[in-house]
Amino acid sequence: MSRERIYDTRFVKKGDREGLKFASSKIAEGEVVAFPTETVYGLGADALNEAAVKKIFEAKGRPGDNPLIVHIRDKSQIDELVSEITPVARILIDKFMPGPITVIMPKSDKVPYCVTAGLDTVGVRMPSHPLCNEFLKMCGCPVAAPSANLSGSPSPTTALHVMNDMDGYISAIVDGGECEVGLESTVVDATGDVPVILRPGAVTKEMIDEAVKMDSDYKGQLESGQTPASPGMKYRHYAPTADVEIITLPVTDADIDPESEDLDDDQKQKLFDIASPFILRSQAILKVNPAARIGFFTGREVKVLFSKIGDKILSSHVNFYVYGASGDVEAASHCLFDGLRLLDRQEVDVILAAGFKGDGLEVAYMNRLAKAAGKTGGDVPSHAYEQINKGVAEISLDEFENVFTASLLFVSEDDRNLGAICEGILTDLIRKKGPFCSVDDTKIGAELYVESAGLYAEDGRGPDEYSCDAFFEVTGGNITHHLSKRADVSVFDANDLILTVSDSQAFEVLNSYPELEGRVFSLSSYMASKGLVMKGEGGQIASVAIPDPEGQEYEVYKHTVAALKAWIEILFPYIIKDLGAQRFA
Numbered sequence: 001m002s003r004e005r006i007y008d009t010r011f012v013k014k015g016d017r018e019g020l021k022f023a024s025s026k027i028a029e030g031e032v033v034a035f036p037t038e039t040v041y042g043l044g045a046d047a048l049n050e051a052a053v054k055k056i057f058e059a060k061g062r063p064g065d066n067p068l069i070v071h072i073r074d075k076s077q078i079d080e081l082v083s084e085i086t087p088v089a090r091i092l093i094d095k096f097m098p099g100p101i102t103v104i105m106p107k108s109d110k111v112p113y114c115v116t117a118g119l120d121t122v123g124v125r126m127p128s129h130p131l132c133n134e135f136l137k138m139c140g141c142p143v144a145a146p147s148a149n150l151s152g153s154p155s156p157t158t159a160l161h162v163m164n165d166m167d168g169y170i171s172a173i174v175d176g177g178e179c180e181v182g183l184e185s186t187v188v189d190a191t192g193d194v195p196v197i198l199r200p201g202a203v204t205k206e207m208i209d210e211a212v213k214m215d216s217d218y219k220g221q222l223e224s225g226q227t228p229a230s231p232g233m234k235y236r237h238y239a240p241t242a243d244v245e246i247i248t249l250p251v252t253d254a255d256i257d258p259e260s261e262d263l264d265d266d267q268k269q270k271l272f273d274i275a276s277p278f279i280l281r282s283q284a285i286l287k288v289n290p291a292a293r294i295g296f297f298t299g300r301e302v303k304v305l306f307s308k309i310g311d312k313i314l315s316s317h318v319n320f321y322v323y324g325a326s327g328d329v330e331a332a333s334h335c336l337f338d339g340l341r342l343l344d345r346q347e348v349d350v351i352l353a354a355g356f357k358g359d360g361l362e363v364a365y366m367n368r369l370a371k372a373a374g375k376t377g378g379d380v381p382s383h384a385y386e387q388i389n390k391g392v393a394e395i396s397l398d399e400f401e402n403v404f405t406a407s408l409l410f411v412s413e414d415d416r417n418l419g420a421i422c423e424g425i426l427t428d429l430i431r432k433k434g435p436f437c438s439v440d441d442t443k444i445g446a447e448l449y450v451e452s453a454g455l456y457a458e459d460g461r462g463p464d465e466y467s468c469d470a471f472f473e474v475t476g477g478n479i480t481h482h483l484s485k486r487a488d489v490s491v492f493d494a495n496d497l498i499l500t501v502s503d504s505q506a507f508e509v510l511n512s513y514p515e516l517e518g519r520v521f522s523l524s525s526y527m528a529s530k531g532l533v534m535k536g537e538g539g540q541i542a543s544v545a546i547p548d549p550e551g552q553e554y555e556v557y558k559h560t561v562a563a564l565k566a567w568i569e570i571l572f573p574y575i576i577k578d579l580g581a582q583r584f585a
Helices: 017-028 050-060 075-081 087-096 130-139 159-166 205-212 265-288 300-309 312-316 329-345 361-372 417-433 465-475 489-493 503-512 523-529 554-578
Strands: 010-012 033-035 042-046 069-071 101-106 121-125 143-145 172-174 186-189 196-199 243-248 294-298 318-322 350-355 402-412 436-438 444-454 497-500 520-522 581-583
Touching: 010 017, 017 033, 017 042, 017 130, 017 172, 033 130, 033 159, 042 050, 042 069, 042 130, 050 143, 075 121, 087 101, 087 205, 159 172, 159 329, 243 265, 243 361, 265 294, 265 300, 265 312, 265 350, 294 300, 294 329, 300 312, 300 318, 312 318, 312 523, 312 554, 318 329, 329 350, 329 361, 329 581, 350 361, 402 417, 402 503, 417 444, 417 465, 417 554, 444 581, 465 554, 497 503, 497 523, 503 520, 503 523, 520 523, 523 554, 554 581
Parallel strands: 010 172, 033 172, 069 121, 101 186, 243 350, 294 318, 294 350, 402 444, 402 497, 497 520
Antiparallel strands: 033 042, 042 143, 069 143, 101 121, 186 196, 436 444, 436 581
16 A cells, blocks of 8 residues: 655644644544554544545555554443443443553444454544543544554654654644553453453453453464454564564562672672673674674663673674663563664664563563564565655754754865765765664754864865765765865864774874874774774775875766765764764654
8 A cells, every 4th residue: 555745744742722623623624643642642533434544544554454443532432333332341441441441342333344444343442641532522523543653663652753654644743742551552352241352451461350350361363364353463563674582581570770889699690690691692693793783672780781791892783772670561561662663763683672471561562572573463564664764754853852962073184075075975874864862861862963174184175076076976965065174173172073084094193182092083993893894805804995086087086985985874873873872763
């Protein structure tokens, strides 16, 4: 199913009453609007308007044989949506609504079959999110909604996640802040005498058993070709583009401070048991592929012990998402989709994610994580990933609570050709791959800058015409505006990371300014510091040597631009991490 960007999507911020009225009016007009719930963000349309519902599938790129959940503002709306409320359904409605539960009942004739994927049952849910309830009340109709993400990608738990996937494809996005639960609702089939959990969630089996005073088994896998009675059962959901591996944590109730200096031997062993599988697995991955990038979805204990190892090469290949204490399944569940999205944005090759043993919420968490790892469900529709990692919607730094700046300096001889080319390439990457946030706090934005200077530059000279033409032909960018400048101590002090084109230039800078040790690298030494060692045909270590093309044929200029572009693209994730930044999800 093709997607077409035809809307000027309105982003409705918290507290914008007129914006909320606008969003609800779009529902009445048969359009699609994203809205917050306590679980994840939903992508809603009038559930009784068949044409409007079809727009949901178009926006998500979602198969039409996957049913939607109908959201209501008041229990009195249930009567028009269903033909029967069984005793079990009545117990679940009375006990858990409003809340993170969807109850499946026989549908009424008013509900179009496009909502239920041709089934004679419908899933009904009454969210507990205050802004969601206000929005649904303004809509004046039941709202059918799946999660507000591109089909196949992790579900969105913030409005900015939705902007990433849906900007231009829907009428509006209502910002209700970060979702409280973070996992989709529990789905329960209540059409019979015994409730059957089709999708685990925050309302657990134990809670349902206590409410209905009877036992129930989880539903097994669907038979081939069968239409699922619930969303999230047929297709492989929640999956980032990176591979996902589950590292099951040892069961421990210990509340241990990993940074404490007063741990006894038993506590140290428990921390080692938590962290060592992540460390050993990442080492094994890098042994096979020294250029691999790895994401960790873990508790803080793993990050603390990882940093204590002091392996700089290993550390440079790893991006962390820390959800809280390692054994806190509530925190892990709340952060799971946000973590998968953020790590995927770092373009990691594999995500090592903490797994849990146990009942209750652990079951719901492992259900979602197993799907992300591709261990259950069928294939994702072929179009599903067409937009993932293609860049996010334009997000202003004003959306962050705070902003810090960081900058990189490229150093060459005269800062005309090589300097201008390097600066232009990295500037373009930053523009295309932004926005950025702090590696330690996604609520803090990062504003990244690039400049270049020459050890023997004459101020104010432009690049060769061949450099400008070659840069445009290879990258599509423009460096005609570049003016050279001399590298001096003030320029060095103004930048957080300094990369020289040649090894000799790095030696010269460090000989003159030894206090810059740790901030100055040549392209070759910077790659080597990340374990990316290049070898020649004879097996000897090779240097990244890119001579200045000045005075050469045009083809030499093109080769120079292409070579620098290739190297800088390889180094980009390491550069932004060393600047204290990461790509915002």
